[in-house]
Amino acid sequence: MTAANQRERLERVIEALARAACQDYGHRVPVSQDQEEDDLLELEVGVNFLLEDLQRVSRQNQESLAEIERKNREIADRASLALRELATPIIGVWQGVLALPVIGAVDTERGADMMEALLSRVVSEQATHVVIDITGVSVLDTRTADHFIRMAKAVRLLGATCFLTGISPAIAQTLAQLNVDTSSVRTVKRLSEALREVFRELNVAPVHSAPDPR
Amino acid sequence: MNPPHPRDGAPPAPLMKLGHCLFVLVPGALRDTAVRDLHDAVAARLAKEDGIRGLIIDVSALGLVDSYTARVLEQTAHVARSFGARAVLVGLQPEVATTLVELGIDLGSVETALNLERALARLKLRIVSEDPDGRP
Amino acid sequence: MVVRDAVAEALAAVMTPLLVRSIVATLPSSSEGEVGSLDMMAGYDLLRYVADGARIFSGPPSVDLLTTLHDLIGGSQSFRPSAQVLTVTSDHDVIAAQDAARRLVRALFKPTDCVRVVTAVSELARNIYMYAGTGEVRLNVSEADRTITFQVIASDRGPGIARLEEILAGTYHSRSGLGRGLLGAKTLLEGLEIQTGPQGTTIKGVKQARFADIMRVS
Numbered sequence: 001m002t003a004a005n006q007r008e009r010l011e012r013v014i015e016a017l018a019r020a021a022c023q024d025y026g027h028r029v030p031v032s033q034d035q036e037e038d039d040l041l042e043l044e045v046g047v048n049f050l051l052e053d054l055q056r057v058s059r060q061n062q063e064s065l066a067e068i069e070r071k072n073r074e075i076a077d078r079a080s081l082a083l084r085e086l087a088t089p090i091i092g093v094w095q096g097v098l099a100l101p102v103i104g105a106v107d108t109e110r111g112a113d114m115m116e117a118l119l120s121r122v123v124s125e126q127a128t129h130v131v132i133d134i135t136g137v138s139v140l141d142t143r144t145a146d147h148f149i150r151m152a153k154a155v156r157l158l159g160a161t162c163f164l165t166g167i168s169p170a171i172a173q174t175l176a177q178l179n180v181d182t183s184s185v186r187t188v189k190r191l192s193e194a195l196r197e198v199f200r201e202l203n204v205a206p207v208h209s210a211p212d213p214r
Numbered sequence: 215m216n217p218p219h220p221r222d223g224a225p226p227a228p229l230m231k232l233g234h235c236l237f238v239l240v241p242g243a244l245r246d247t248a249v250r251d252l253h254d255a256v257a258a259r260l261a262k263e264d265g266i267r268g269l270i271i272d273v274s275a276l277g278l279v280d281s282y283t284a285r286v287l288e289q290t291a292h293v294a295r296s297f298g299a300r301a302v303l304v305g306l307q308p309e310v311a312t313t314l315v316e317l318g319i320d321l322g323s324v325e326t327a328l329n330l331e332r333a334l335a336r337l338k339l340r341i342v343s344e345d346p347d348g349r350p
Numbered sequence: 351m352v353v354r355d356a357v358a359e360a361l362a363a364v365m366t367p368l369l370v371r372s373i374v375a376t377l378p379s380s381s382e383g384e385v386g387s388l389d390m391m392a393g394y395d396l397l398r399y400v401a402d403g404a405r406i407f408s409g410p411p412s413v414d415l416l417t418t419l420h421d422l423i424g425g426s427q428s429f430r431p432s433a434q435v436l437t438v439t440s441d442h443d444v445i446a447a448q449d450a451a452r453r454l455v456r457a458l459f460k461p462t463d464c465v466r467v468v469t470a471v472s473e474l475a476r477n478i479y480m481y482a483g484t485g486e487v488r489l490n491v492s493e494a495d496r497t498i499t500f501q502v503i504a505s506d507r508g509p510g511i512a513r514l515e516e517i518l519a520g521t522y523h524s525r526s527g528l529g530r531g532l533l534g535a536k537t538l539l540e541g542l543e544i545q546t547g548p549q550g551t552t553i554k555g556v557k558q559a560r561f562a563d564i565m566r567v568s
Contacts, residue, residue, distance in 0.1 A: 070414055077413060077562070116462055119308035126328050153320040157311040159304065159328035184322035243448070246441035246476070278448060278465060280472045281530045309465040316466070317534040 009040050013047055025055035090121050096128040097198055101191070102148075103136035111147045119154060127160045129198045133191040135166030142178060145171050152185040161201070162186065163194035227252060229259055233339045235268035236260075236299070242275045249283050253290045260297040268337035269294040272330065274305030284319045291324040300325060302333045353388065354381040356422040357400055364415055365408055373403040386425025390491045390498075393420075393429035394457040401565065416565045417496075431492035438475045439484045447475040447487050451502070454491050458498055459559055467500055467557050470538040473531035474504035474553055481528055482508020482551065496561040502539070507550035514546060 012029050019027045028051060029044045091099045100118055122130060132155075134140060134148050148164060155162040163186045167175075175182060188194045227248075230237045236259060238252065260266055271287065273279070279287070291301035302325045306314075314321070327333035354377055361370045374381075378399060380392040388396065397420055404411040411419075421427055434450045436443060451471040455464050471487065478485035485506025492499055516522035517529035518536065532553075536542040539555035546552075 074412060074414065077566070112462075115312060116308070119311060123308055123328070128328075128332075150315040153322075154308075154311040154315045157303075157306050157314060157321060157326055158308065159306070159326040159332065181320065181322065184320050243445050245445050277452075278468055278472060280469050280476070281534050282476055309462045312462050313465050313469045313538065316537050317469070317530070318537075 006040065009044065013044060016047055016051060020051055020054060023058070025051055025058055027051065090118055092125065093131075093195070094199075094202070094204075096126065097131075097202075098122065098125065098127045098129070099131045099133065099191070099195075101133045101136060103138075105138050106144055106147070111144070111151075115147075115151045115154065118151065119158060122155055122158050122160050129161045129163070129201070130155045131163045131165060131191060131194045131198065133165045133194075135191070137166075140168075140171060142171065142174050142180075145175060146178075146180055149175070149180060149182055149185055156184055161198075163188050163197070165189065165191045165194045229255055232270075232334075234265055235270055235334075235337055235339055236266055237270045237272070239272045240276050242277055244276060244283055246282055246286075249286045253286050253293065256290050257293045260294060260299060266297070266299050268339065269299050269301040270304055270330070270333050270337070271301065272304045273310075274307070276310065277307065279306075279310050279314055281317055281319060284314060284317075284321060288321055288324060291321075300337060302327050302336060304328075304330055304333045351385045352381070353377075353383055353385055353396070353423050356385050357381065357396075357419065360415070360419045360422050361400070361404070364411075365404070369407045373400060373407070376403070385423060387430075388423065389430040390432040390493065391454060391457060393424055396423060397565075398457050413562050413565055417561065420561070427496070428493045431490060433488070433490045436475075436487045436489075437484070438478045438487055440479055441476070443479065444472055444475045447489075448472050451489055454489055455500055458491060458500070458564060459557070460564065463557065463559065466538040467502075470535040470555060470557075471502050473535045473538075474502060474555070477528060477531050478504055478506045478508075481511075482506035493561070498559050498561065498564065500557045502555045503552065504555075505550065505552040510546045510548050510551055511544070514544065518544075 016027050016029045019025075028048050031041070031044050031048070035041055089101065091101070093099045098118070098121060100114070102114070106114075118130070118132075121127070130152075132148060132152055134145070137144060145167060152162040152164045165188050167187050167189075172182075172187065186194075188197070227238050227240055230239075236256065238256075240252070241248075244252075256269060260269075269291070271290070273287075276283075287303070291303075294301040303321065304327045306326065325336070327336060354374055357377065358370055358374045361373060365373075378396060380388060380396050383392075397416065400419060401411050401416060404415075423429075432454055434454065436447050436450055438444065438447060448468050448471060451468045452464065455467050458464075459467065471489065475487050478487070483506075485504065485508065488501075488503040488505075490501045490503075492501075511517065511528070511532070513522050513529075517532055520533060522529050532542075532544075535553075535555055539557050541556060543554040544551070
C-alpha cells in the first residue's frame, strides 16, 4: 500500500466521520472488494458499522418523535372539539323555546360555531322563541355585540321570535351611534324578563304545572 | 360558451289561491327576471282580485338569496302590504339566513315563519281537514 | 398506482379487510384513475366519500388518516387545481356562475361557507352584466400547504366603479344596489382586490380553509 493510497483511504474515513458529525449518517466509507486485510481496513469497516448503527437509531428517534407529535395533534384536536361543543350550550327551556346563555370569550370562530348550532337547532326543533343572553360575555365590544345582533336577526329570518338580553345601555348607545339597525331585534335588559314575555306570548303561566317540555 | 340552463323557457312559479291568501312556492334557483316576474305577478293578481289578505312566499327550496333577490322579495312584500295583504316569508334556509345578515340585509319589514302551518295560523287561515266519516 | 388501490392500502392500516373491501367496492369511478391524476373537485369528492364510508363503519376517521389518504390519492400534498371560466352577459349567466361555483366548492367548504362563496360570486357576476353589459368570471380552487383556496376573478371592460371608497366604507347607498353587492362580496369573502377605471374593472376575491378544519366537519 502506497503512502498516497493510505492517505486517500484515511481521508475517506475522515470524510465519513465529518458527515456524520453533520448528521448525515447515510454516507459510508467505500471499501473495495479486493482490499487486502490490513489495520486500515478494520478501521474502515468499523466506522461503517458505527454509521449503520447511528443511522438506525436516528431513524428510530425520528419515527418516535413523529408518533409523539401525531398523538399530540390528535389530543389537541379532540380537546378543542370538545371545548367547542361545550362552548355552545343551547338549552331547550320549553317546547319550542330555546335559550343560549353565552359565557366567556367569543372569538370569530366560536361566534360562527354558535350561530350555526343555534340556527340548525331552531330548524330541527321548529322553535317559536329564542332568547340569547350575552350578560356573561367577557369582552362585549361593539364588534361582538354586532355579531349577536346579526345572530338574532338570522333567527328572526328563519321565523322564530328572538330576544337579545344583556346589552348594557352603554353598548346600546354605541350601536345606535354606529347606525346598527336593531329594530327587528327585541332587546331586553334581563333574561328573566325575556322569558316572562315568551311565556306570555305562549299563553302559559309558568307557575302552574306544565306539559312536558321535551 | 356557457352550458344551457335547464330552466330556460320554464314557466314562472305559479301563484296559488288558498282561501283568502295567495301562495307561491319559489323554485331552487331564481334568476333576476324570474324574481321580477314574481313581483309583477303578485302585483297584477292583487290589483285584479279583492279580499286577498295574505301572501305566503315559501322559500324553503331557495338555496341562495343575494342582495338583488332580497330587494325584490322585499318590494313584493311592500306591494302586498299596499293592497292590504300581509306577506309572510316561509322556510328560509339557515345558511341563506346567515349569508343575508352578513350582507347587512335583515328583511326587517317582512314577516317570517318557520313553516307553512305557522304562516297559515298567523294569517288566520284554517284548513279544515276531513276524516273519512266527514267530521271536520 | 390506481387510486382505488391506494385507498385500500391506506384503509387496511385501520380497518378490517371486510370493511376495506366494502368501502372500496363502492367507490365512484374517479377511483379508477391513476394516483396524482385527480383534480380538487374529484379528489375531495372521493376523499369525503371514503370518510363518510369509514365513519359509518368505524367512527369518524382521524385527521391524520384523512391526511394520509389525501396524500396517497393525490400522489403528493396537493390535488391539481380545478378551474372554470364563464362569460356573463345576462341574469341567466349569473345562475350559471352560481352553479359553477357551487360545483367547485361543494366538496371543499362547509355548507355555510359554500353559500357565502356562491352568493359572493352571484353578486360579482350580477354587477358585471348590470353595469358593464358583458364580462368574465374566472373561478379557481387549489391547495398548497394544507390550505385550500377558492378564488374568483370578475373582470369587465365597463365604465368602472365610481365612488369606490364610499362604497367600500359603506357610506354610499346607491338606489340600484351596485354598492350593496360589492360590499356584500367583500364581507362574504376574505378580502377583495379591486382595480377599476374607465377602461374596465377587475375584482379578485379569495376564500380559504385549512384541511384539518374542513375534514373535521365531514
